Amino acid sequence: xxxxxxxxxxxxxxxxxxxxxxxxxxxxxxxxxxxxxxxxxxxxxxxxxxxxxxxxxxxxxxxxxxxxxxxxxxxxxxxxxxxxxxxxxxxxxxxxxxxxxxxxxxxxxxxxxxxxxxxxxxxxxxxxxxxxxxxxxxxxxxxxxxxxxxxxxxxxxxxxxxxxxxxxxxxxxxxxxxxxxxxxxxxxxxxxxxxxxxxxxx
Numbered sequence: 001x002x003x004x005x006x007x008x009x010x011x012x013x014x015x016x017x018x019x020x021x022x023x024x025x026x027x028x029x030x031x032x033x034x035x036x037x038x039x040x041x042x043x044x045x046x047x048x049x050x051x052x053x054x055x056x057x058x059x060x061x062x063x064x065x066x067x068x069x070x071x072x073x074x075x076x077x078x079x080x081x082x083x084x085x086x087x088x089x090x091x092x093x094x095x096x097x098x099x100x101x102x103x104x105x106x107x108x109x110x111x112x113x114x115x116x117x118x119x120x121x122x123x124x125x126x127x128x129x130x131x132x133x134x135x136x137x138x139x140x141x142x143x144x145x146x147x148x149x150x151x152x153x154x155x156x157x158x159x160x161x162x163x164x165x166x167x168x169x170x171x172x173x174x175x176x177x178x179x180x181x182x183x184x185x186x187x188x189x190x191x192x193x194x195x196x197x198x199x200x201x202x
Contacts, residue, residue, distance in 0.1 A: 009180060011187045017160040019153070019168075021183055023176045026169040027055035030090035032128035033083075035119050037136045038096040042067055042075040042082065048134045057088040064096070079114035081122045091132065095119045099137030102144065109151055112137055116155040124161035132167040135175050145175045149182035157186065 011019040026034055026048060037048045042064040044053040053060055063084040067075040076082045081097040097119050100111035115136055123131045136152070137143035156166050170176040 009183070011183050013157050013160050013166060017163050017166060019156065019166050019183060021176065021179050022167060022169040023171070023173060024169055025051070025171060026132055026134050027051055027089060029132040029167060029169055031130035031132045031165065031167060032091065033093035033095050033123055033126075033130075034086070034089065034091040034132040035081075035134065035136070036094050036096045037134050037139070038064075038076060038098055040074045040076055040078065040098050042096055047139045052089070052094060055089055056086060056094065059087045060084060060094065063087075079111045079118060081115070081118035083122055083126065093126070093128070095122055095131065097136065099141055099143065102137065102142040105147055108137075108143065109147070112143060112148060113151055113155050116152055117159045120156065120159040120161065120163065120166075123163060124159075127162075129163060130165035130167070131163060132169055135168070135170055135172075135179070138175060145178045149175075149179045150185070153179075153182050153186050 008020050008022045013019045034052065036052045039045050039049065044050060044061060067082050069075050070077060076096055076098050078098045078100055081095050084094050084096065086093050097115045099115045100108040102108050119131065135145060135148060138145045138148050160166060168179050170179055
């Protein structure tokens, strides 16, 4: 999975799809696509967005510029997703999505759920087998991780489609533990669901 990933636990999401929760750096994940928590302009930014652009190289910015605007300064509205090549990343593609700035659960949850679902639907439409996510909106957008984690995992379970692997790579250890707790709770609701731990080899 790459030198930037640490201890990982895996869970059954469905009959054919596995969920993996990692610590480490999403930009090192060797999957079909990683998800960028972008802004609506898709021209780079801070946090995960900036890290992905730096790792992918300048061609990613040019590919983002080529995505048509749906209205002035907006290439990807909140809750939607767009696809570009991954360029210098180990991942073949980048799926760009825009999560909501947190206001309230009632206001923000539908938009966050839509962002995750849009990424998964796009991955399935492209025939991809594996995708890696960050914790969308849990940084500067202020989404509480304890609210975001179960929502994200439930949407992944509902929209996995033909995907074989869904990864969450969480640099912050506190957030990783929150995702693990949510994954264990989700796993416990599945009859015969399995859970395994394995250490990635650098």
